[in-house]
Amino acid sequence: MAGTHVRAEVARFAAAPVLGVAVVLAAILTALSDRYGFHRDELYFLVAGHHPAWGYVDQPPLTPLVARLSTAVFGDTPAGLRVVATLACAATVVIVATVARELSGGRAAQVLAAACTAVSGFIVAVGHMVSTATFDVVAWLVLCLLVLRLLRTGDRRLWIAVGAAVGVGMENKYLVALLVVALLAALIATGPRHVLRGWWPTAGAAVALAVALPGLLWQGAHDWPQLTVAGGISTDEGAENRVLFVPQQIVYLSPVFVPAWIAGGLRLWRDPALRWARAFAPAYLVLAVLVVASGGKPYYCLPILLVLLAAGCVTAADRPRRMWSGVAVTAVITSFISLPVLPPQALAVTAAINKEQGEQIGWPELADAVADAWSDIPAGARDRAVILTQNYGEAGALDHFGPRLGLPAPYSAHMSFADWGPPPDSADGPVLLIRQEQAEGLERHFTGCRPVGRVDNGQDVDNEEQHAAIVLCTGTTEPWSTLWPSLRHYY
Structure with missing residues (x-):
């Protein structure tokens, strides 16, 4: 016993x-x-x-x-x-x-x-x-x-x-x-x-x-x-x-x-x-x-x-x-x-100890900025266009706040979001790219890229997405199915 x-x-x-x-x-x-x-x-x-x-x-x-x-x-x-x-x-x-x-x-x-x-x-x-x-x-x-x-x-x-x-x-x-x-x-x-x-x-x-x-x-x-x-x-x-x-x-x-x-x-x-x-x-x-x-x-x-x-x-x-x-x-x-x-x-006061406070600020504003950029894409091209984000936070924000703004489901090659993609190869139109301010290297996978907006959380909170770039590209350098493994990243 x-x-x-x-x-x-x-x-x-x-x-x-x-x-x-x-x-x-x-x-x-x-x-x-x-x-x-x-x-x-x-x-x-x-x-x-x-x-x-x-x-x-x-x-x-x-x-x-x-x-x-x-x-x-x-x-x-x-x-x-x-x-x-x-x-x-x-x-x-x-x-x-x-x-x-x-x-x-x-x-x-x-x-x-x-x-x-x-x-x-x-x-x-x-x-x-x-x-x-x-x-x-x-x-x-x-x-x-x-x-x-x-x-x-x-x-x-x-x-x-x-x-x-x-x-x-x-x-x-x-x-x-x-x-x-x-x-x-x-x-x-x-x-x-x-x-x-x-x-x-x-x-x-x-x-x-x-x-x-x-x-x-x-x-x-x-x-x-x-x-x-x-x-x-x-x-x-x-x-x-x-x-x-x-x-x-x-x-x-x-x-x-x-x-x-x-x-x-x-x-x-x-x-x-x-x-x-x-x-x-x-x-x-x-x-x-x-x-x-x-x-x-x-x-x-x-x-x-x-x-x-x-x-x-x-x-x-x-x-x-x-x-x-x-x-x-x-x-x-x-x-x-x-x-x-x-x-x-006032979050700058505590950011050095707990930066996660600032990561709760600005996601609706990010979605609004993306919606403004999306509206510049001609209506006839939107059914072939793709919204691609650098990380899962940006993609999650657009998934949550985007539908009320008329945005399509976003894609991302970050973490498990990569498993829920890639976009279909038939999506060969414009690519609206959302990336952090210093991540310019992402554009090498796309053609005809030009900045069309910046994210501003409106609170002057210096978090990871403050001043994130919104870039409009004419297309991809390869079909999505071929490109996706190169875009995938884990951190």
């Missing part, structure tokens, strides 16, 4: 105050969800959700599917789309409080852990908008919570739930495999190793594989495009990610919380009463090494960092005044950095 020995008692879950923190956060996110507009990634997810598949070149299917579901139920608006992000963020708060409970935290520690999570900059940022990271944080934290419960109780039947959490996580992003490797390495090195014995871990691995298998088969059938995307990220951003790794570990939650999560890591490692959970301290270090070595994004380590923070909140709850002051200060800072409270014209 599976072991059911309880290693440590846990306090009652502080349901009312913890859920109260989650509800307040959800109310704030809801009130501000429509303040700016869609993010470029959200526009991409909306289109991908209407091209259902077991995978896409840059992600598994979960986030696009959830985006489609949310807009179908709550409306095709930023507020409607972001209901699921708000719920995920509220769930994150509750899960971290539950982690604190698993680590012997009482009512005060659980509420403090919930509050620290609810004001953390990165958590609020990904709770404001739909992104793969929004659901990744939840999936990783659920996995951490289940492993903690497994270690605390010794009940190896929990490997089935652990496997299911890993499988679901892999349907959102395959990065959860890094967490699995880090936790396994730490358990093997520090114990308790007995939970790895028997057939329950194998059963859990089988469940994980079964849940993740459709996405893995899709990737295999398409020559593993996510490896190409990951390689591009490492090449283009790897050096910067490595340089910024430590600073971003400090700022992602809050600089004020650094002493708490360091204390939490030390507590997990040193406290005899938590010896069963000590693997989480070296697991964070193993994960950090994996992320830095691969040139990955520093936020990949955030879920285990939240576990360390929860552990630290148990100690800090005995002298809470300083921590609660830090929560208040962090809440003010986070509101400006992670939420759309500033007027768009």
Whole structure:
């Protein structure tokens, strides 16, 4: 039989105050969800959700599917789309409080852990908008919570739930495999190793594989495009990610919380009463090494960092005044950095820390500018004309805002948009090209190109599409079917 020995008692879950923190956060996110507009990634997810598949070149299917579901139920608006992000963020708060409970935290520690999570900059940022990271944080934290419960109780039947959490996580992003490797390495090195014995871990691995298998088969059938995307990220951003790794570990939650999560890591490692959970301290270090070595994004380590923070909140709850002051200060800072409270014209102030704020500005204006240029194409030539965008954000904006302006469906060779093309070879008329300001090289694939417009978001926000060029070309240098592989790009 599976072991059911309880290693440590846990306090009652502080349901009312913890859920109260989650509800307040959800109310704030809801009130501000429509303040700016869609993010470029959200526009991409909306289109991908209407091209259902077991995978896409840059992600598994979960986030696009959830985006489609949310807009179908709550409306095709930023507020409607972001209901699921708000719920995920509220769930994150509750899960971290539950982690604190698993680590012997009482009512005060659980509420403090919930509050620290609810004001953390990165958590609020990904709770404001739909992104793969929004659901990744939840999936990783659920996995951490289940492993903690497994270690605390010794009940190896929990490997089935652990496997299911890993499988679901892999349907959102395959990065959860890094967490699995880090936790396994730490358990093997520090114990308790007995939970790895028997057939329950194998059963859990089988469940994980079964849940993740459709996405893995899709990737295999398409020559593993996510490896190409990951390689591009490492090449283009790897050096910067490595340089910024430590600073971003400090700022992602809050600089004020650094002493708490360091204390939490030390507590997990040193406290005899938590010896069963000590693997989480070296697991964070193993994960950090994996992320830095691969040139990955520093936020990949955030879920285990939240576990360390929860552990630290148990100690800090005995002298809470300083921590609660830090929560208040962090809440003010986070509101400006992670939420759309500033007027768009003032976003330059926060762009250095959170550039994603600016990526929610200007998409309707881009569509209006393209519509103006499209109207200059003679009516008789429009049935053979093509709108081609450089990236999925531009294509997603035109797909969403274009129909009301009389625009045809756009094409793009970026990420999975390339799989939804190319235009038919019979579309041999003009090409209206939308590209970022410095991407002139794209025109070499077309003939008779001349600029006919510029994008202006009207708010003087210096985002990626501000001053994007709108170029009208007379045609292509080759038929679309021949040209498309040369146009395809992943980053």
